[in-house]
Amino acid sequence: MKTKILVANRGEIAIRLIRAIQELNYEAVAVYETPDKESRHIRIADEAVWLGDGPRCDYLDIAKIITVAKKTGAVAIHPGYGFLAENPDFAKACENNDIIFIGPSSTVITNLGNKVIARQIMADAGIPMVPGSDNLAHGDEGVEAALAFGEKYKYPIMLKATCGGGGRGIRRIENAAQMKEEIPIARSEAKAAFNDDRVYLEKVVIEPKHVEVQIMADKDGKTVHLGTRDCSIQRRNQKLIEIAPSMIDNKELLDTICDTAVKAAKAANYFNAGTVEFLIDKDFNYYFMEINTRVQVEHTVTEMITGIDIVRTQIKLALGKPLSFSQDDIQMRGYAIEMRINAEDPKADFMPEGGKTVSVYRSPGGYGVRLDGFVYQGFTIPEVYDSLLVKMTVHGFSWNETVDRLRRCLKNFVISGPKTTIPFYLNITAEPDFLAGNFDTSYLDKHPELFSYDDNVDEANKLANLIAEIHKKGHNPYAA
Numbered sequence: 001m002k003t004k005i006l007v008a009n010r011g012e013i014a015i016r017l018i019r020a021i022q023e024l025n026y027e028a029v030a031v032y033e034t035p036d037k038e039s040r041h042i043r044i045a046d047e048a049v050w051l052g053d054g055p056r057c058d059y060l061d062i063a064k065i066i067t068v069a070k071k072t073g074a075v076a077i078h079p080g081y082g083f084l085a086e087n088p089d090f091a092k093a094c095e096n097n098d099i100i101f102i103g104p105s106s107t108v109i110t111n112l113g114n115k116v117i118a119r120q121i122m123a124d125a126g127i128p129m130v131p132g133s134d135n136l137a138h139g140d141e142g143v144e145a146a147l148a149f150g151e152k153y154k155y156p157i158m159l160k161a162t163c164g165g166g167g168r169g170i171r172r173i174e175n176a177a178q179m180k181e182e183i184p185i186a187r188s189e190a191k192a193a194f195n196d197d198r199v200y201l202e203k204v205v206i207e208p209k210h211v212e213v214q215i216m217a218d219k220d221g222k223t224v225h226l227g228t229r230d231c232s233i234q235r236r237n238q239k240l241i242e243i244a245p246s247m248i249d250n251k252e253l254l255d256t257i258c259d260t261a262v263k264a265a266k267a268a269n270y271f272n273a274g275t276v277e278f279l280i281d282k283d284f285n286y287y288f289m290e291i292n293t294r295v296q297v298e299h300t301v302t303e304m305i306t307g308i309d310i311v312r313t314q315i316k317l318a319l320g321k322p323l324s325f326s327q328d329d330i331q332m333r334g335y336a337i338e339m340r341i342n343a344e345d346p347k348a349d350f351m352p353e354g355g356k357t358v359s360v361y362r363s364p365g366g367y368g369v370r371l372d373g374f375v376y377q378g379f380t381i382p383e384v385y386d387s388l389l390v391k392m393t394v395h396g397f398s399w400n401e402t403v404d405r406l407r408r409c410l411k412n413f414v415i416s417g418p419k420t421t422i423p424f425y426l427n428i429t430a431e432p433d434f435l436a437g438n439f440d441t442s443y444l445d446k447h448p449e450l451f452s453y454d455d456n457v458d459e460a461n462k463l464a465n466l467i468a469e470i471h472k473k474g475h476n477p478y479a480a
C-alpha cells in the first residue's frame with residue numbers, strides 16, 4: 001500500500017501540499033467542510049473525506065481530523081498554514097496517536113507561539129530585539145505597568161496579543177490615555193480571536209522593513225537558511241506582496257540576519273521548515289520579531305530563487321530523512337515577487353468579496369510565471385473563509401525584468417465576478433518608489449494614489465464580461 005498523507009487544510013495551500021505529496025508518489029487524503037464541497041482540492045486528492053457542515057469549526061476539530069487520519073491509514077498530517085498549523089494541541093494529538101505531524105514538535109510550537117516566551121528564548125541566545133514588556137497583569141496593576149513602559153520607552157508603543165498571529169491583535173498606541181482605553185479592548189479581542197487574553201508591549205520600530213528568513217532543519221539539528229524575503233508591503237499588518245531576496249542594499253546586514261536566523265532556530269531546538277521574522281529600521285538596525293512554525297504563504301518566492309521545493313523537503317524531513325544539502329549548496333538566482341490576488345475591494349478598505357461567482361477566469365502564463373490557486377470559472381467563492389484566490393509568483397533575472405514580467409501578467413489576468421486586488425497591484429508596478437525598491441511597512445499609507453483606478457476601463461475585463469454574457473445567454477446580446 002502507498003504511503004498516505006492527510007492534508008488538514010483548504011484552498012490554494014491544500015492544492016500545493018497535494019501536488020508535493022503526489023510528486024513523492026504518496027497518496028493525498030483531503031478533508032473538507034460543506035462550503036468547500038466544490039473546491040478543487042477535493043477533486044485532485046486521491047481521497048477526500050467530508051468533515052462536517054462547518055464553517056471553520058471542522059477544519060479546527062482536532063479529534064475529527066485525527067480520526068479521519070486513522071481511518072484512512074494516513075501516516076502523516078500536513079497542516080499547511082492557518083487553521084491548526086500552529087496549534088500545539090494538534091501537534092501533540094498527532095504525537096500521541098503515532099501520526100507524524102509535518103512541522104516542529106508540540107513543545108517548540110508552544111514556546112514560539114507565545115511571543116513573550118519566544119522573546120525570552122531569543123534574548124537568552126543574545127538575539128537583538130526591541131524592548132518589550134512581560135505579559136500585562138490584569139486590572140490596574142497591568143495598566144500601571146503599561147503606563148510606566150510608555151513613559152520609559154516613549155510613545156508610540158505596540159500593544160500586542162501574546163498568542164496573536166495573522167496580523168491580528170496588534171495596535172499602535174500613541175499616548176497614555178489611549179493605552180488606558182485600549183488595553184481592555186485588546187484583551188477581549190485577543191480572547192475572542194486566540195482564546196487567550198494575554199497582551200504585552202513592544203517599542204515601535206518607526207517605518208520598518210519586514211524582512212524574514214526561511215529556515216530548514218533536520219532531526220539531527222543540521223540547520224540551513226534559504227535567504228531573505230521582504231514582506232513590508234502590508235495592509236492592516238498583513239502581507240500583500242512578498243519579494244525574495246530583500247532589496248536592502250547592504251549585503252553584510254542581510255548575511256548577518258540570515259546567520260542570526262539560524263542561531264535563533266538552533267536556540268529554539270527548531271525542526272522542519274520555519275520562518276524567522278525581523279524588523280529593520282532606517283539605520284539598518286535589525287530586531288527579532290517572531291518565528292512562524294509552519295510553511296508560509298510566501299514560501300513560493302524562496303522556492304523560485306533557490307530551486308528548492310520547500311514542501312517536498314518538509315515532508316522528507318518529517319519522515320526522518322536528513323537534509324540532503326548544506327548551506328554552501330544553496331544558490332540564489334534573480335528575484336521573485338508574489339502578489340496575493342484576493343477577492344477584495346482595495347478601495348473599500350480591502351473589503352472581502354466572498355459569495356460572488358467567478359464568471360470568467362483567464363490566467364497568464366509563460367516564462368517565469370507560477371500560479372498557486374484553487375478557483376476556476378463558475379466557482380462561487382465561499383464567504384466563510386479568507387479571500388485569497390490565487391498567488392501569482394513571477395521570477396526574473398533582475399529586479400526590472402521581474403517587475404516587467406509581473407506587469408505583463410497582471411495586464412493579462414482576467415477574473416470577472418468579484419472585485420480583486422489586480423488593478424491595485426497594476427498601479428504598484430508603475431509606482432516609482434516600488435520600482436526603486438524603496439518601501440517599508442508604511443508604503444500603502446504613503447501612496448494613496450495607488451487606490452485610484454477605474455474598475456471598468458480594463459479592455460480585457462470588458463471582453464471577458466462579454467464572453468461570459470454570451471456564454472450565459474447563448475447569443476451575443478450586443479450583436480445586431
Ligand code: ADP
Nearest residue numbers: 158164165166167168202203204205210237441
Ligand atoms: P503576527 O504574528 O500577527 O504576524 P508580528 O509580530 O509578526 O505579528 O507583526 C506583524 C506586523 O506588525 C509586522 O510585519 C509589522 O508590520 C507590525 N509590527 C509588529 N510589531 C511591531 C513593532 N514593534 N514595531 C513596528 N511594527 C511592528
Ligand code: ADP
Nearest residue numbers: 307308309310312313316324325326329330331
Ligand atoms: P529530492 O526530493 O529531489 O529527492 P532532496 O530531499 O535532496 O531531493 O531535496 C529536497 C529539495 O531540495 C528538492 O527541491 C531538491 O531539488 C532540493 N535540493 C536538493 N539538493 C540540493 C542542492 N545541493 N542544492 C540546491 N537544492 C537542492
Ligand code: MG
Nearest residue numbers: 166167277290
Ligand atoms: Mg508575523
